[in-house]
Amino acid sequence: MTTVTKPERGSWLREHSELGICVLLVVLGVLVLTDALRIPTDFAQRGPVGPKAVPILVGSLLLVVAALLARDVLRGGKGEAEAGEDVDLSAPADWRTVLLLCGAFLANAALIGVVGFPISGAILFWGSAYALGSRNLVRDPLIAAGLSIFTFVMFNNLLGVPLPGGPLMEVF
Amino acid sequence: MEQLLDGFATALTPTHLLLAAVGVLLGTAIGVLPGIGPAMAVALLLPVTYGMEPTGAFIMFAGIYYGGMFGGSTTSILLNTPGESAAVVAAFEGNPMARKGRGAQALAAAAIGHFTGGIIGTVLIVLLAPFVAKHAVDIGAPDLFAVMVLAFIAVTSVLGASRIRGFASLLIGLTLGLVGLDEMTGQQRLTFGSLHLADGIDIVVVAVALFAVGEALWVAAHLRRKPFEPIPVGRPWLSKADLKRTWKPWLRGPVIGFPFGAIPAGGAEIPTFLSYVAEKRLSKHKDEFGKGAIEGVAGPESTASASAAGTLVTMLTLGLPTTAVAAVMLAAFQQYGIQPGPLLFQRESGLVWALIASLFIGLTLLLVLNLPLAPLWAKLLRIPRPYLYAGILFFASVGAYAVNADIFDLLLMFVIGLLGFGMRRYGLPVLPAIIGVILGPAAEQQMRRSLQLSDGSLTGLVNSPMAIVVYVVIVVILFFPLIRKFLPKTPAAAAAPEREKMDA
Known part of the structure; x- marks a missing residue:
């Protein structure tokens, strides 16, 4: 990781493994959106806003945040792994x-x-x-x-x- | 006042007194354990109260809450590795003191600081909460919705290093909160036809999964093979010279702590740091700071305790949790079908005042029990780590299973626990997710109610002065990084790097 001149594909993925979080967010977003669109609207609604509105908002925001996070990661941004009393971050994950x-x-x-x-x-x-x-x-x-x-x-x-x-x- | 006396009458019955004492002892014991902060302590101890009536349960919680906070600072002082953000500052001066053989004084300064800050904070609850609750009754759905949005934005923007990761966490929480039947129409959302999911995901399961299971798995992946050695400590006491240096910081703490606790700015992290800076500036012993100045323990600890009290005001009167512990407490209220909010003081007056009275009792017990027991608590720091984290998983399973006696909840907790692991790995803060799960459904209801009143017109969300003010605050928070570019460098910004160094 230190002085690699030709980064291999595997190490690039490892360096950018945080993109996995973006994938997770996209999957969640798609799930929320498809589920929301499935909700029927032909029943008596109380009020102008039905059960669809918030899931559609949350699902869309999930996709937006996934994209923004991906941009951040590709630009070199990194989430800080959480430290703690018994956590030794210098050792690789066991x-x-x-x-x-x-x-x-x-x-x-x-x-x-x-x-x-x-x-x-x-x-x-x-x-x-x-x-x-x-x-x-x-x-x-x-x-x-x-x-x-x-x-x-x-x-x-x-x-x-x-x-x-x-x-x-x-x-x- | 009369209600408070009634509250004392309820809280001082032998059973309730015993519950308060057990709560304080359990809370301290669990809070002292390395790696367990107050939020996890309260979450893990939730199942203990499932079989109790609400008043007894909340009296016990009050003890657990303050006990857990005090336990956290003990870990900070004796191990130099704070378990949670509120105790970070306690390590700055507390640990150097302990290393110099003044651990007993550091613990005493912390314990009395917690007591003073807590008592002043609780007095402020007594004075302010009924007033706030009375006025909050007039707060309409649009205002409540605005305040909830403020909580979402504040919790993602004020805390943590990365906003985008905070928002990702919040959205994960909101998604989990969507699962179940829509409260207004009964439509199924994200249930995938599962009956287990139709009731929604139990908040206790989410909280225990994110705090306890996620943490245990995360620590397991990076377990320090040689844990830090705690510094042995005797019975806490303070000399006259120490007292002379500490009484003012104790009294100053609540001034900073209480207001910060009441607003959604992440609880004790910011005020304890501010208190530390203030004490450093005001101290006659500036040279001792960084090497074990007792003011640097007394002030922030009193601040932390008072901010916990401030948190309770917002939680009880508005139903708005501003910290992780408050979020878990709110979940506990909901377990009993009690909804904290403006009406709580009318509907559950007896319960609320007994809870407030038991805060006083819990704090007193904390001081009386914990000063003599401190050497014993210090021994808990030596617990073998395999037993500690095995125990966390064990009690997390008990808690999740006991909610509904359903194996499905265990599996759900496992999946969300893995999510918590991933969030820790990639620096997604846990608090926004918890706040999202708890406040998401409530915020949706308030929004839909407001739009119902305005017949769908979006102006219905901003038709009151309060809502407009809150939205202005939100916009300021959101664009603060932009605004800051045009401001001259403030002392707070200059102090920030110093703090990061200390965190490391």
């Missing part, structure tokens, strides 16, 4: 961790209805901790199980916020 985290998150969504929150929540916590680099095979699962069961009892029995207990809790 996609493996992110994918593992997504996996743990989706596992919870897939399992919560089947095995109940106490188990799926523990899997979520342990999986996330593992993804983030914690490798203590005794402490991690214990904390995960403890936190999950504690949270379940707290919410379900004390705070009156129902969570699915699953087969594990039916034993009691």
Whole structure:
């Protein structure tokens, strides 16, 4: 990236990966506009402005902003990545961790209805901790199980916020 | 006044007092955790209150709010890495103080500053809010629409480095807000035939997804393998010499903080910085600034707390959130089917005054509990990062699932969380998106109502003096970069680079 005389196609795309946001905005804009045009107008409207007007405005603005952002990026503008307490921006993005985290998150969504929150929540916590680099095979699962069961009892029995207990809790 | 006493009577019952204490402790604990600011703290703790009646829930929220703010400045002082914008300034002087072994004094100056600023701010709420609410009742739909547009423009233009990215974020929020049935005609919009989407996307899901899930994924991608070491700290206390230097900054803070909190200019970020500059200019110890001047902690912290109070005035009387925390609080009100706005003081008078009374109680508890507990809070900074971020995802899932007991919300939160990740990667600020989701539908209604009254003529949007004034302000904000070119260089502009250096 420093002294490349002939930028390859791949590196150009990487340098301008922010254009992906423009693509996202265009997709959103088209989606909002096509959805708005689909809304029928032959029903009794209250007032002169129907349900179409604002979506059409938002959709058009999405396209305009996408174009303006693309111009900004192509002129060398760059969105500043967000800094934070535990964020080290000098290191490249660690996609493996992110994918593992997504996996743990989706596992919870897939399992919560089947095995109940106490188990799926523990899997979520342990999986996330593992993804983030914690490798203590005794402490991690214990904390995960403890936190999950504690949270379940707290919410379900004390705070009156129902969570699915699953087969594990039916034993009691 | 009588209503306030009634409010105290409600808030001082044992149950409510306990809820306020739990709120303060939870809020501080969550706010101290690195990487969690007050907005995320409130969003993550929302599900705790789902089963409660509204009064108890909001008394607890008041505690969480102030606790979260104080927790954020503890992180700033002891770690030098502010979790959120309002605590950035606390790190300027607080961290050098901590490094010089004066961490206890810095924490005390911050805690008492929060207390003083909060109490003065809350007194101002008591004095101003009913007045504003009374006059706001006469505000018509065109005025409300104008004010909401002002909030949209201000939040995208005043904050952040790039306007265009702010607008992109706002539009993403507005799009999410469109999903569901149109409130006036019942037409489906962006639901794609899904029954889950017909009710609209729950604001809690959006808030938790953008703040918590997006943040956890973003941090995971760039996790610092060796976290900063926090500076150990003893019990906070202040010597007489310290007190002599801090009482004036404490009292000056609210003067700057409260008005800035009340207007849609992004909350505590600008006023805390202004307070810092003011204290530096007024101090007899100018040479100490940058190396740990206690005035530089006391003033901005008091300012931050007072600006939080100012935020509440706008939120309660106009239903207009000016900060991320206020946005999440507004979402909490809507969960209970309560709409903050001019009529709130009439319709939910008991609830509002109990909430205001509990602000006083929460602040007092904050001071009483947090001064002795400070060494314990400091220990929270050592939490292993894998557990911290696993815990954030865990509680985010609990919150999103508990809203409707629906797995669909978990998937929705995942998708919006990925969006939040992308926004952090490419410098799209999160706040405009949240404001867009929450205010978008309300703004649309007010606009359509105004045009209904004027029979579709666009002049119906500008037929009152207030609306015209607001639109003039909007135009000034929008064209400010152009206007600034013709102005001589101001001291504020000269101070800006200095601030950027400190941020880095």
